[in-house]
Amino acid sequence: MRIATRLLSRSAASSMVVAAALALVGVQAAGQAASAAPKKAPSAVTCTAANMKVTVTEAARPINHLLLKATNTGTKPCYAYSAPHLRAGADAQAPLPWARETTPQAVVTLEPGQSAYAGVLTYSPDGEGGGNEKTLGVYFADRKGGVAGKEKTLKLPNGGTFFNSAATVTYWQDNAADALSW
Template identity: 65%
Template sequence: MRISNRLTARALVPSVLVAVLTAAGVQAATQSADAAPKKAAAITACTTAHTKVTVSPVTRPINHLLLKATNTGTKPCYAYGAPYLRAGADAQAPLAWDEDSVPQSVVTLAPGKSAYAGIATYTPDGEGGYTAKTLGVLFANRAMNGSAGPEKTLKLPHNGVHFNSAATVGYWQTSIDQALFG
């Protein structure tokens, strides 16, 4: 009888093992499906609708302003390129973008985080000039060929700031130092 019990036990081991492994595989497959990452929400361009924008004077470098954008929304957003700025209500075109300030990658603003752009208001080699009392701000779209969202108009400090033809705005940066001193 011992021999028959041994043979029966040996015959059962593979079938029990297969059943256990099959059940474990089904359970692992079920867990994998449940734990599969959900599709991440697409990050959109920052706009003035969910971003607080401020402009402030700086002591260095001279003839510069600092533009700060803080994400007030609940989802991250991309600050593409540089902002489109309209210096004064009568401005015919946005300030030129400073191509020497292009960052390594697009700046991503998590909720509560900020991006910065330096504004050179004039240089001695620029021509003409005028005093602007307001600054219109628009965020660039992903293609950087137009704006994303509505314009936000800010009052400039000191009852107006002098701009000339050499005025430029830098690309969005993750720190004040990068924005002002590149």
């Protein structure tokens, strides 16, 4: 009887040790899972003139092109939707058309400090009319392609740039080479 009681006591003690060990492992795993939970990422916003620094430069190649660069100066990621709405000159009646063949596969998302690029064809021999413009008005697009925020007015390089009816702008790209490759 003593042997049976001793075996029963040992087996009960072993079971209690195993149960305690499993409980401890469960508590530790729960603590690790809680500490390993990802921090909530800041939600992205729409890129606008308020959270972007925008510059325009003359492209070396191809000829008759400008490069628009927009850098996220905000603290949250932002979406550069579609293409910029551009107004060539203070008296422009309509924005430059978007080059639909440059639509990227996804919306360009910019982390703080990252840039998006758009290429601007200023004129073509096939175009009509035109004139030398000194400023370029830039509006960012919202999710539906409308205007988001206020205009950012830039001075054009060389004291002015010639635009005619063939002028177009690309969709936002994540690198300058793609923006100027069309």
